Amino acid sequence: MKVLVGVKRVIDYNVNIRVRADGSGVETENVRMSANPFDEIALEEAVRMKEAGICSELIAVTVGDEASQEVLRSALAMGADRAIRIHAEASPQPLNVAALLAALAREEAVDLVLLGKQAIDDDANQTGQMTAALLGWPQGTFASELTIEDGRARVAREIDGGQQTVELELPAVITADLRLNEPRFVKLPAMMKAKKRPIEERTPEALGVDMRPRVERVEVSEPVPREAGVRVADVDELLHKLRNEAGVI
Amino acid sequence: MTNTVLVVAETAGDSLAASTLVTLTAARELGGAIDVLVAGAQTGSAAESLASMADIRCVRVAEAPHLAGALAEDLAAVVAAHVGEYSHVLAPATTFGKNLLPRVAALADIQMVSDVISIRDAETFVHPIYAGNANETLRVLEPHKLLTIRPTAFAKEAVAGGEARVEPVEAGKPQGRSREIDLQLDESDRPQLESAGVVVSGGRAFGSPEKFRLLEELAAGLNAAVGASRAAVDAGYAPNDCQVGQTGKVVAPELYIAVGISGAIQHLAGMTGSKVIVAINKDPDAPIFGVADYGLVGDLFEILPELRDKIRVLRGEPDSQLAEA
Numbered sequence: 001m002k003v004l005v006g007v008k009r010v011i012d013y014n015v016n017i018r019v020r021a022d023g024s025g026v027e028t029e030n031v032r033m034s035a036n037p038f039d040e041i042a043l044e045e046a047v048r049m050k051e052a053g054i055c056s057e058l059i060a061v062t063v064g065d066e067a068s069q070e071v072l073r074s075a076l077a078m079g080a081d082r083a084i085r086i087h088a089e090a091s092p093q094p095l096n097v098a099a100l101l102a103a104l105a106r107e108e109a110v111d112l113v114l115l116g117k118q119a120i121d122d123d124a125n126q127t128g129q130m131t132a133a134l135l136g137w138p139q140g141t142f143a144s145e146l147t148i149e150d151g152r153a154r155v156a157r158e159i160d161g162g163q164q165t166v167e168l169e170l171p172a173v174i175t176a177d178l179r180l181n182e183p184r185f186v187k188l189p190a191m192m193k194a195k196k197r198p199i200e201e202r203t204p205e206a207l208g209v210d211m212r213p214r215v216e217r218v219e220v221s222e223p224v225p226r227e228a229g230v231r232v233a234d235v236d237e238l239l240h241k242l243r244n245e246a247g248v249i
Numbered sequence: 250m251t252n253t254v255l256v257v258a259e260t261a262g263d264s265l266a267a268s269t270l271v272t273l274t275a276a277r278e279l280g281g282a283i284d285v286l287v288a289g290a291q292t293g294s295a296a297e298s299l300a301s302m303a304d305i306r307c308v309r310v311a312e313a314p315h316l317a318g319a320l321a322e323d324l325a326a327v328v329a330a331h332v333g334e335y336s337h338v339l340a341p342a343t344t345f346g347k348n349l350l351p352r353v354a355a356l357a358d359i360q361m362v363s364d365v366i367s368i369r370d371a372e373t374f375v376h377p378i379y380a381g382n383a384n385e386t387l388r389v390l391e392p393h394k395l396l397t398i399r400p401t402a403f404a405k406e407a408v409a410g411g412e413a414r415v416e417p418v419e420a421g422k423p424q425g426r427s428r429e430i431d432l433q434l435d436e437s438d439r440p441q442l443e444s445a446g447v448v449v450s451g452g453r454a455f456g457s458p459e460k461f462r463l464l465e466e467l468a469a470g471l472n473a474a475v476g477a478s479r480a481a482v483d484a485g486y487a488p489n490d491c492q493v494g495q496t497g498k499v500v501a502p503e504l505y506i507a508v509g510i511s512g513a514i515q516h517l518a519g520m521t522g523s524k525v526i527v528a529i530n531k532d533p534d535a536p537i538f539g540v541a542d543y544g545l546v547g548d549l550f551e552i553l554p555e556l557r558d559k560i561r562v563l564r565g566e567p568d569s570q571l572a573e574a
Contacts, residue, residue: 123363230542
């Protein structure tokens with residue numbers, strides 16, 4: 001089985017982001033970047049499938065500028081067989097990315113596309129569902145458990161108020177939720193080796209995808225900050241204030 | 250140009266989910282004619298309650314056995330067939346809407362907007378990015394605007410006094426490549442986390458699943474839902490779907506009590522919309538105090554039992570009854 005995993009380069013999870021004063025976006029100069037955590041979970045799942053003999057070829061793909069090659073290097077170090085970068089300017093929109101992934105999935109004749117459920121920069125949570133739609137494949141979003149058997153994927157999905165399990169005929173698109181697995185750390189020797197491996201390049205033109213933006217950013221602003229209130233001395237004062245000042249109990 | 254809005258209803262069992270009411274509020278803000286699409290295996294009671302609500306022109310019903318599991322593959326085809334008739338198509342930004350609407354959008358070749366918290370005008374929408382640490386305002390250049398609506402950002406109100414007509418629409422055929430094989434819904438007499446008026450949340454400071462029960466006792470006395478930080482969930486003190494924060498649920502109750510939660514930005518992203526926030530923490534410098542209306546510094550194992558007991562007294566309920574409940 002051939003598996004395609006998408007990896008996006010985003011501002012690192014632990015960075016406190018800063019909104020640019022002119023409202024044009026979020027400061028990315030000299031900011032630590034890394035792979036989107038949900039994509040790392042998707043990648044880990046695919047690597048485990050390889051180790052279990054379920055996946056015969058694991059292809060990692062990213063859509064972005066030259067700097068985004070670094071997330072492909074760690075994907076190779078983690079266990080990807082091949083790495084492909086599709087050229088794009090910063091922050092392409094989900095529908096365009098989905099069109100690229102769908103075109104690549106067809107070209108490479110993969111059986112499974114595994115993605116993170118959302119990227120932690122735009123928090124859109126769209127690309128997987130859109131890729132599935134464009135391919136006409138079934139989708140298993142927000143996966144917290146995944147088993148592949150007899151050409152089918154069994155996916156436990158985290159939904160509001162519980163868990164739904166669906167069975168999908170392959171090929172399919174699956175998006176990883178936080179608790180699907182815990183990604184391994186990449187060891188330094190593996191990282192050094194990955195530096196020497198080739199990264200394949202593709203362009204949207206070659207894949208036949210129009211990258212025209214469909215949505216235009218007007219501004220990015222800081223949310224209105226919540227002001228800190230008061231400290232109370234004890235439980236009695238807390239209850240008094242909750243009852244008489246806030247009126248919530 | 251007058252807006253025509255289609256709201257994709259979310260149902261719970263065969264009745265209407267609260268998220269649908271919120272989405273209707275957003276639709277009213279857009280103005281114009283509002284239609285609602287209800288799809289499922291049994292839509293009768295949801296359609297009936299929608300038809301009696303104010304401002305709805307038409308309730309469109311797609312009823313078929315294969316729509317029972319709310320599979321995106323089947324539902325998206327039903328919704329996508331109607332996108333061309335409307336200026337806006339709205340669904341709640343719950344796992345139902347997040348699973349469905351991007352698929353509809355791609356079928357209709359439209360770039361949608363997720364998690365809308367504010368509507369500036371018919372084509373300009375605000376949504377949070379970076380876990381709510383920034384807000385992005387987008388102008389949508391598409392002929393039809395597809396939006397998911399963040400449930401905590403709009404009022405949840407059932408406005409009565411309408412007489413919408415109910416009409417059936419094509420329910421399509423099962424695409425047959427996916428099926429639901431199991432559904433586990435949490436059985437609890439507590440209110441749902443997303444819709445509870447009071448939420449009490451616990452963090453890693455509890456130290457064990459047994460001690461986390463203290464929080465549940467407090468929740469019982471307040472008729473509150475129980476939430477947890479990611480640290481508490483990862484440590485196994487609370488189930489996955491209790492997690493409040495960027496990667497979990499976004500809540501905005503009247504009262505949010507954070508106990509033993511330091512207040513990582515990812516957690517704050519899920520609860521700063523709450524009306525009143527109480528923080529109880531041993532560390533006086535914990536970031537959670539920066540967003541709390543009332544902060545109490547101290548040991549949660551001393552504070553929680555006292556709080557629990559005094560709330561019982563305040564509410565005038567004898568201990569014995571609560572112990573049973």
